[in-house]
Amino acid sequence: MEIIAFVNNKGGVGKTTCSKLMAEYLSKIKNRRTLCIDFDPQCNFSHQYLNMEIDPAAPEGLMPPVHPDYDDTDPDDNDWDGRSSIAEIFYGQGVVPYPTYVPNLDIAPGHAEKLLSAESVRRSEVVEKVHKQLANFLNSPDVQAEYDAVVIDTAPSKGPLTISVMKASTHIIIPSVMEEQPVQGIYGMLQLWMQESLIREKNRPLTLVGILPNMFKQTRLHKDILTSLQDNAAIGKYVLPVKFSQRIVFAEVDAADSTPRSIFDYQDLHVAKSEAMEVCQHIAERIFA
Amino acid sequence: MSKKKRFGISEALTRGLSETIHVVENNSGLFRNVILPLSRIELDPDNPRKLAIDLSDIRQGIRPEDTNYQRKQEELERLKELAHTIKSNGVINPVVVYKLGEFYRVVAGERRCLASILAGKQEIEARVFNEKPKGFELKLIQWVENTAREDLTLDERLGNIRDIIREYLIQNDNAEVTATLLKNITGLSLSQTSYYLAAMNAPADVQSEIRNGNIRNLDKAALIAGIASPLLRKQAIEACVNGYSLKEIKSIISQQKLLKKNKADLKTTNRGRQTVKINMGTTLSVEVIRKIIESVTSRKEFDKYMTIFTEVNWTDLRQTTKAFRQLIELMEREMAI
Numbered sequence: 001m002e003i004i005a006f007v008n009n010k011g012g013v014g015k016t017t018c019s020k021l022m023a024e025y026l027s028k029i030k031n032r033r034t035l036c037i038d039f040d041p042q043c044n045f046s047h048q049y050l051n052m053e054i055d056p057a058a059p060e061g062l063m064p065p066v067h068p069d070y071d072d073t074d075p076d077d078n079d080w081d082g083r084s085s086i087a088e089i090f091y092g093q094g095v096v097p098y099p100t101y102v103p104n105l106d107i108a109p110g111h112a113e114k115l116l117s118a119e120s121v122r123r124s125e126v127v128e129k130v131h132k133q134l135a136n137f138l139n140s141p142d143v144q145a146e147y148d149a150v151v152i153d154t155a156p157s158k159g160p161l162t163i164s165v166m167k168a169s170t171h172i173i174i175p176s177v178m179e180e181q182p183v184q185g186i187y188g189m190l191q192l193w194m195q196e197s198l199i200r201e202k203n204r205p206l207t208l209v210g211i212l213p214n215m216f217k218q219t220r221l222h223k224d225i226l227t228s229l230q231d232n233a234a235i236g237k238y239v240l241p242v243k244f245s246q247r248i249v250f251a252e253v254d255a256a257d258s259t260p261r262s263i264f265d266y267q268d269l270h271v272a273k274s275e276a277m278e279v280c281q282h283i284a285e286r287i288f289a
Numbered sequence: 290m291s292k293k294k295r296f297g298i299s300e301a302l303t304r305g306l307s308e309t310i311h312v313v314e315n316n317s318g319l320f321r322n323v324i325l326p327l328s329r330i331e332l333d334p335d336n337p338r339k340l341a342i343d344l345s346d347i348r349q350g351i352r353p354e355d356t357n358y359q360r361k362q363e364e365l366e367r368l369k370e371l372a373h374t375i376k377s378n379g380v381i382n383p384v385v386v387y388k389l390g391e392f393y394r395v396v397a398g399e400r401r402c403l404a405s406i407l408a409g410k411q412e413i414e415a416r417v418f419n420e421k422p423k424g425f426e427l428k429l430i431q432w433v434e435n436t437a438r439e440d441l442t443l444d445e446r447l448g449n450i451r452d453i454i455r456e457y458l459i460q461n462d463n464a465e466v467t468a469t470l471l472k473n474i475t476g477l478s479l480s481q482t483s484y485y486l487a488a489m490n491a492p493a494d495v496q497s498e499i500r501n502g503n504i505r506n507l508d509k510a511a512l513i514a515g516i517a518s519p520l521l522r523k524q525a526i527e528a529c530v531n532g533y534s535l536k537e538i539k540s541i542i543s544q545q546k547l548l549k550k551n552k553a554d555l556k557t558t559n560r561g562r563q564t565v566k567i568n569m570g571t572t573l574s575v576e577v578i579r580k581i582i583e584s585v586t587s588r589k590e591f592d593k594y595m596t597i598f599t600e601v602n603w604t605d606l607r608q609t610t611k612a613f614r615q616l617i618e619l620m621e622r623e624m625a626i
Contacts, residue, residue, distance in 0.1 A: 183298050190309040197313045224296035234307030
């Protein structure tokens with residue numbers, strides 16, 4: 001089971017869009033049993049596949065809807081409120097992934113309040129209570145048997161949630177807009193990658209698949225910054241040779257009533273679909289080689 | 290027309306990115322720093338530092354019937370001092386361990402581990418090697434950790450160097466061990482490594498004094514090891530044992546050499562141009578010149594010249610030189626008559 005995370009502590013660089021495209025490519029096109037995990041308290045990724053509900057306890061945050069398998073007459077479900085998010089791993093409870101409208105694709109959604117409280121655990125407890133939990137969950141035999149791939153969308157932060165993703169992942173991809181601030185976000189993620197790499201055992205490295213230029217526009221700014229990254233001896237080999245362009249259609253399919261709901265449902269010649277195929281195929285080949 | 294704008298990422302960011310990548314590429318999976326329960330730590334029996342006290346002595350107390358009771362008691366007292374600072378400040382540098390089954394073996398930091406137990410700590414920060422370091426690396430880590438300490442005897446330090454060289458030779462057949470090679474391995478200065486080699490290859494009498502702890506200083510050991518004459522060496526060893534300084538031992542050696550040399554040197558060869566006059570040479574010691582002048586002018590036949598030299602300022606090299614030349618001239622004139 002390969003665990004792929006999209007990380008960058010700068011917000012708005014397209015982590016959720018990339019996660020969504022990758023997850024749909026693996027499940028729809030490659031027929032791999034895929035689990036999405038939404039580790040961002042903003043829960044945008046979850047909202048793509050589930051009708052997230054407003055949490056009455058924290059009105060600014062979202063929580064997952066009642067699970068379709070929940071049966072309040074079943075005695076087995078007696079001590080369950082019917083909602084399950086990935087944040088349950090911090091509370092010693094089981095995670096029940098939700099099916100999505102995409103075949104082979106499940107999602108363990110976020111839960112704003114629970115993820116935020118995991119992020120704010122006291123420093124001395126953070127290692128036991130947060131850092132290791134996601135790895136423990138994903139390494140459990142149940143999860144390993146159920147899925148071929150896991151795609152994790154992360155919060156724009158360098159905090160405990162992102163660190164726990166680093167500890168759990170086998171591969172990370174850093175999407176970035178070719179502008180100064182997002183590139184600084186690359187630096188933040190490389191720091192976490194370094195910290196994690198130094199303590200990993202050699203036989204299970206955390207592979208940096210690469211930096212993925214996203215929302216690319218044919219402007220001098222984007223072209224020059226991409227070139228300066230590519231031309232650097234150390235960084236260059238981690239800049240992926242594929243990129244996502246700035247296209248409104250990537251955002252359009254996010255709308256709940258859009259048809260089709262997935263880029264991969266467009267015709268093969270559609271410029272956005274062929275770009276998504278090219279990028280995802282390249283990344284998948286690197287990971288599943 | 291304005292110049293076209295060019296963009297790029299800042300130099301600081303570029304440097305940060307490439308440095309981080311290099312760190313990962315060069316170091317991943319080597320070691321990790323963790324907090325370890327002290328109950329999981331055991332000492333390495335092959336550690337070059339021969340501390341008598343061990344874990345059971347710390348945990349259960351030293352048994353009075355122990356043959357090493359006195360020595361262990363002394364070590365315990367020293368550990369208590371360290372424990373005191375650990376209690377207030379903790380252990381500053383993590384100890385180095387590797388995993389062996391259920392336990393972690395200490396590569397470096399025995400005293401810190403023992404003192405932490407004494408201080409009542411439950412855990413210690415450690416750098417964990419993922420696999421047992423290879424013989425040579427292990428010795429090198431222990432060596433590097435140990436050189437920072439001052440309480441190792443010369444014998445223990447030489448033992449470490451011997452171990453390092455032995456492990457190195459296992460990996461590199463027939464390598465010639467030179468001071469330069471040792472310098473490259475250990476990072477010590479060339480003079481230090483040549484001293485170590487000299488002390489290691491010292492004659493048996495010097496070696497045994499190093500083992501007894503009579504020669505504790507590397508510079509002295511290397512100096513004495515270089516003396517070829519057994520008699521002179523014995524003299525130097527005695528001086529060293531009696532606490533003479535390096536400078537004093539050096540002067541003993543050069544004095545002895547000079548005595549020997551003077552006897553031999555009077556027989557000169559006839560090579561080169563014929564010598565037609567006597568060269569007086571030079572000296573830094575004005576006292577020698579003053580002594581010569583005073584001795585000569587105190588003789589009856591020269592005492593009339595004594596007044597010439599009463600005004601000489603003997604601290605002035607120029608005046609002293611002039612006075613000496615004057616004496617030679619006067620004597621030549623006096624004795625020619």
